[in-house]
């Protein structure tokens with residue numbers, strides 16, 4: 001399908017002589033594939049390098065980014081050593097420049113490309129809240145957070161307005177990777193082309209303003225707001241930044257992360273603005289690799305007026321007959337009983353992990369969680385977060401069963417294969433068998449073990465008298 005005539009007219013006017021190259025890049029087909037190596041996994045760089053055999057070609061937008069394709073059904077992918085991501089999309093988290101210890105919100109986070117990159121930069125320290133409004137997409141986000149071995153994230157499923165009631169003036173950085181008209185996806189998606197009309201950018205602009213109004217409420221005075229889209233229209237980019245600057249609470253920050261020849265600068269003349277918008281960055285598919293992105297970073301003034309008063313705990317009022325999925329009853333969270341702690345300790349002594357330091361353990365039903373930093377049991381039960389709908393509360397450790405503890409897949413994914421851990425090095429054929437849900441045969445009787453393939457942790461398994469029982473989650477099983 002060809003590009004809409006109104007789209008062609010619009011970008012002919014904006015780009016002049018350059019427009020033909022732009023249209024040619026959009027019509028060329030899918031952009032260069034890329035992936036990010038996950039530094040949270042032990043020896044990820046060396047393992048990936050040996051997998052590809054040839055020297056990897058770096059992507060200019062992230063120190064962990066490379067050009068090329070990783071099979072979604074390969075051990076590298078399953079074990080979370082890589083995240084497949086469109087090349088220019090990696091630029092966004094590079095602008096966030098997440099630091100260990102910060103509190104960061106990724107407000108429109110699914111499927112998790114930027115969240116997983118931000119978490120890698122945070123190195124497990126500080127709090128990442130990864131939020132997604134659409135429940136199905138939030139589930140995929142949670143799975144990606146888990147696969148990448150991230151232990152300091154809270155994955156939530158809220159609309160921006162309701163999330164803002166939980167976290168007023170809370171975050172050092174807020175990323176809004178906004179839903180947009182997706183013009184960058186015209187390279188690969190017929191649906192994106194078909195869904196575009198002259199009005200689309202302005203309709204998206206309305207929604208982007210609503211989302212940003214809520215994002216600002218969650219930012220600390222002096223914090224940073226990062227805004228990005230995968231579209232080119234000025235209405236959703238420069239005009240949005242001018243609108244934010246009009247409110248008087250922000251200064252635009254110069255972005256200088258990338259080789260200058262791979263980016264273009266924001267254009268004030270494209271939205272008739274008096275502000276100098278050249279601090280913003282646009283990546284074009286005809287000038288660089290990838291589908292294209294627009295990115296801006298703003299710093300909130302110290303006078304930013306967010307509602308700094310933490311909300312009071314809300315009372316749970318389940319509706320008759322049906323409990324709203326977004327409401328977790330305060331009483332369902334509890335601290336572990338001493339006996340339960342002992343049961344868990346028996347296993348955690350075999351798999352000791354620094355993450356356990358200074359973080360609270362809680363249970364909900366028989367499920368045990370290691371809370372992320374900055375989130376406490378008190379906040380979840382009696383405090384402001386008691387109605388928060390979360391899919392992941394830090395690290396899911398596993399299930400308390402009668403007098404025993406069954407460790408989770410998430411816990412395995414967060415462990416490095418230390419030599420002191422009980423483990424079994426499995427063959428490729430057994431990796432194929434295990435991810436399909438089959439039991440394995442390895443002599444021994446070690447109980448819980450980490451299954452490791454070529455230095456990558458695959459899952460927990462339970463070895464009893466020469467048989468390794470399968471604990472690969474049913475919902476994630478696949479046929480490589």
Ligand SMILES: C[S@@+](CC[C@H](N)C(=O)[O-])C[C@H]1O[C@@H](n2cnc3c(N)ncnc32)[C@H](O)[C@@H]1O
Pocket residue numbers: 089107108109110111112113114115132133134137159160177178179180207211
């Ligand atoms: C560009 S995508 C995010 C991509 C993601 N940051 C990543 O890197 O993987 C925008 C997201 O915003 C979500 N969204 C749609 N409408 C929204 C709204 N009104 N408020 C907040 N998020 C919304 C979409 O479901 C989508 O997941």
